[in-house]
Amino acid sequence: MKRVLVNNLIDHMNEKVKISGWIYRIRKLKSITFIVLRDRTGLVQCVAENSIAEKMDLKTESVVSIKGIVKEGKNKLNNFEIEIESIEVINSTIGELPIEVNNKDLNINLDTMLNNRVLSLRHEKISSVFGIQNILVQGFREFLTKEEFTEIFTPKLVSEGAEGGTEVFKVRYFEREAYLAQSPQFYKQMMVGAGFERVFEIAHVYRAEQHNTNRHLNEYISMDFEMGFIEDEREVMDMEERLLKYILSKVKEEGNKYLDILEVKIPEIRGEIPRMKLKDALDILEKEYGKENLDGDLDPEGEKLIYRYAKERLNSDFIFLTHYPRKKRPMYTMPCGELETYSFDLLFRGVEITTGGQRIHNYNELIKNIEYKGLNPENYSSYTCVFKQGMPTHGGLAIGLERLTAQLLGLENVREASLIPRDRTRLTP
Amino acid sequence: MKRVLVNNLIDHMNEKVKISGWIYRIRKLKSITFIVLRDRTGLVQCVAENSIAEKMDLKTESVVSIKGIVKEGKNKLNNFEIEIESIEVINSTIGELPIEVNNKDLNINLDTMLNNRVLSLRHEKISSVFGIQNILVQGFREFLTKEEFTEIFTPKLVSEGAEGGTEVFKVRYFEREAYLAQSPQFYKQMMVGAGFERVFEIAHVYRAEQHNTNRHLNEYISMDFEMGFIEDEREVMDMEERLLKYILSKVKEEGNKYLDILEVKIPEIRGEIPRMKLKDALDILEKEYGKENLDGDLDPEGEKLIYRYAKERLNSDFIFLTHYPRKKRPMYTMPCGELETYSFDLLFRGVEITTGGQRIHNYNELIKNIEYKGLNPENYSSYTCVFKQGMPTHGGLAIGLERLTAQLLGLENVREASLIPRDRTRLTP
Structure with missing residues (x-):
């Protein structure tokens, strides 16, 4: 299945797609998990049943491929979201990340910024x-x-x-x-x-x-x-x-x-x-x-x-x-x-x-x-x-x-x- | 007077222009001298009365500005030539040039080519x-x-x-x-x-x-x-x-x-x-x-x-x-x-x-x-x-x-x- 870039998802409403990128943010609720995925073109919110998400070792900044359906759904990022069918972890992060990159501002000093370029x-x-x-x-x-x-x-x-x-x-x-x-x-x-x-x-x-x-x-x-x-x-x-x-x-x-x-x-x-x-x-x-x-x-x-x-x-x-x-x-x-x-x-x-x-x-x-x-x-x-x-x-x-x-x-x-x-x-x- | 590039001369027929570049070739006849001038856009033949050309110390590869009229005149290079009114030597070459650059082929070895880049x-x-x-x-x-x-x-x-x-x-x-x-x-x-x-x-x-x-x-x-x-x-x-x-x-x-x-x-x-x-x-x-x-x-x-x-x-x-x-x-x-x-x-x-x-x-x-x-x-x-x-x-x-x-x-x-x-x-x- 060919990868679709986030900024092209709008052309695939109600279709099944594969998207790939980095996990920007994970938010677990009682029965579902929100995953925001980032690729070079933008961010998209994805929603998984916990039965899917809990099987995986999901961490922010890990590289994943997600297959799912593009559904209408207004959120902070777009007017659509991905209803996740499956997740593949391509490369998991190891250990603690020295910087949290999903804050509005990084608030780190220059050396930390450059050491972790x-x-x-x-x-x-x-x-x-x-x-x-x-x-x-x-x-x-x-x-x-x-x-x-x-x-x-x-x-x-x-x-x-x-x-x-x-x-x-x-x-x-x-x-x-x-x-x-x-x-x-x-x-x-x-x-x-x-x-x-x-x-x-x-x-x-x-x-x-x-x-x-x-x-x-x-x-x-x-x-x-x-x-x-x-x-x-x-x-x-x-x-x-x-x-x-x-x-x-x-x-x-x-x-x-x-x-x-x-x-x-x-x-x-x-x-x-x-x-x-x-x-x-x-x-x-x-x-x-x-x-x-x-x-x-x-x-x-x-x-x-x-x-x-x-x-x-x-x-x-x-x-x-x-x-x-x-x-x-x-x-x-x-x-x-x-x-x-x-x-x-x-x-x-x-x-x-x-x-x-x-x-x-x-x-x-x-x-x-x-x-x-x-x-x-x-x-x-x-x-x-x-x-x-x-x-x-x-x-x-x-x-x-x-x-x-x-x-x-x-x-x-x-x-x-x-x-x-x-x-x-x-x-x- | 603004310089005109050789490939734009065609738009200045019968006008007075200034061209600048390198002297590609000089050929002296009995009463006139042909000077071929080269700039980054091409070559053009120019003709001077010997009374003008002989006053100057003209050498191949010297940098000159030439003022003159663009006249019709078929030659090997173009369908026009420059009738020279005046020549200014901007920078004269000094001594013998190690390469003659106005031959069809250079016929020099690699070291000579690179030493005289x-x-x-x-x-x-x-x-x-x-x-x-x-x-x-x-x-x-x-x-x-x-x-x-x-x-x-x-x-x-x-x-x-x-x-x-x-x-x-x-x-x-x-x-x-x-x-x-x-x-x-x-x-x-x-x-x-x-x-x-x-x-x-x-x-x-x-x-x-x-x-x-x-x-x-x-x-x-x-x-x-x-x-x-x-x-x-x-x-x-x-x-x-x-x-x-x-x-x-x-x-x-x-x-x-x-x-x-x-x-x-x-x-x-x-x-x-x-x-x-x-x-x-x-x-x-x-x-x-x-x-x-x-x-x-x-x-x-x-x-x-x-x-x-x-x-x-x-x-x-x-x-x-x-x-x-x-x-x-x-x-x-x-x-x-x-x-x-x-x-x-x-x-x-x-x-x-x-x-x-x-x-x-x-x-x-x-x-x-x-x-x-x-x-x-x-x-x-x-x-x-x-x-x-x-x-x-x-x-x-x-x-x-x-x-x-x-x-x-x-x-x-x-x-x-x-x-x-x-x-x-x-x-x-």
Whole structure:
């Protein structure tokens, strides 16, 4: 007998069906037992004579198949229920479950949630986070594919660090040492130069950051794009603005079910996202909020204050900060004068969710800038050599998927937006 | 002035336009110079008075913008050409190019192709490989999304090896040691149990294999799916059969341009893909081809001979081999009797492109099988514990993207199907 999914039962009124899933709840009355069954499409109430139910060792979260008739019957879940004829236990739970997943709210701490990920994900408030995340990913891909970007897959085992920092994981690669890629930066630039012109990648990146904060992961999903033949970094910001509008309206259209469960409202981007030079933002922080001594960058408190400013004065959840100092940006960033760069961050509700900018396309300028950053060009030769072979003007950005998800849904910790997060101390499950 | 793409020029007859791209070819005549420009959409012939062209330092593969009038004029490429008014060199090539990309065939060896990836990818026979690969990826995603599979992203930094082998890359993870995932096996099973029921992932996996063959990569793209509530492994094979039919017809519909360039014909799957027990395949090899001493598995020569058999006798490019021996399959594979398993490989033109099967869902059986394989269950506790929490019957498979691409397009080496491959000796570019 073929399994029928819960959301298709309505088409089988008064028929005998087989349904399969997890036992969500059991309630035993004097002569009958109510069993609520959950599959990937929903919940359904089933009713068994105790003569049937008592023969079985039924436990919540056990996997069962139930055969029975779909009968009219109004209950909290549906306008029908299943009159059980037989139950088969496919896989019984063993021992006590560490989490009760059939409460309205889980009320567990983050570690318990993550240590018991398979159970916690069965709760609709948890799985809805990933329902939304999937729409974000699909929206990113759809929009960029329509804009003629090509999807690429580039190596995460690399011999050169993209960001020039020390926060890289080392891998024993046979007789040699390799690193885990901190970003697909070099490769997406190379693929622009290879003739694809416009490329995107959605893949893991790795940061060996020592600190354990609520907004850092050591392995996270980076949604990157890079585009050739641009005038300057403003074209990249324009593209991101349209991309975000597309993604957010897709979430509103397709994510209703999840948004209701999560009790979340999606912000609107009206017109243009405000753009402000970082320098001017620092001035505002000093003048408006008395925040001083920011050395050419924002700390988390500064980001929050700028969000407050953007929200209260500019009526926006988002703000682009532009023209970051040269000394704060990686060597591939296009300089703007002696001190600044054609670069930007996008802050969303006080957290940076994007870093982007125009890149250097001229070989000699690139070598000079690598030296300016105190690095040795010889260490980057397999990257720099392509700039002798016809590299167009280009720029791009990266959006951290977990951060975007967390900010959009108001999650306190970015780990909640990762199915199986990796941080300073967490390598399991 | 806004850039017009080459494939849109037809809409701008007799207008002044700006086009941008790479100089594909330069041919100087007595009073005029022909310049063929390439952008991501195609090639166009442009004509300049020598008075304009001679002022500039024009080199093949330099990046330029050209302004001029679109005029009627039949040539090998189009029914129009550009009458050049001005040329701007955006980025000139420096020195000799290691490859000439404007020949009909590249005629370079594999190392030269891969060492100069940005240049070699500009050749249409090379970039077409990835045009097809993109359709394969999109087809995989589209089909499974329609079948209600959920896309997942699972960690590649892991504390336990999925396959129980020794061929893992070690990563220094702060004070500890971690490994690069050989497959998303444990996590996709967990996500089935987490209630998604059906999941897929397209991501890198890592194999620290010592050997350097034409069909192995140390980092490759694995297209995985896993599905719950199955009867046995045959449902997984059924799903793959439909998936492959979908993907191949999508390649035929959308990949014509690339298939013509590559001079490739896509095979048809008529009816069912033949299914044969591995045992029977080994018998055939012995009886028909005198091939003996295969210890319960096929070597590359055996795979080729079975392909010959499938092609000549069964009229199929594909063949499923089933019921692999327990001793050859990982500990999570569902045993079938004492010696065999509910598992399969899919061979395509003599190369294994898929491994799959039903998995054990019962906790006690899993522990017993881990011990049977000579492994210590304690090393897998964060995986095995979820089998106490309600795990449905399930099974799945993995398709190696580069292998599928290479076999489909008749590439000699799987490295040709990786944008930036990693092998025993290659860590750059």
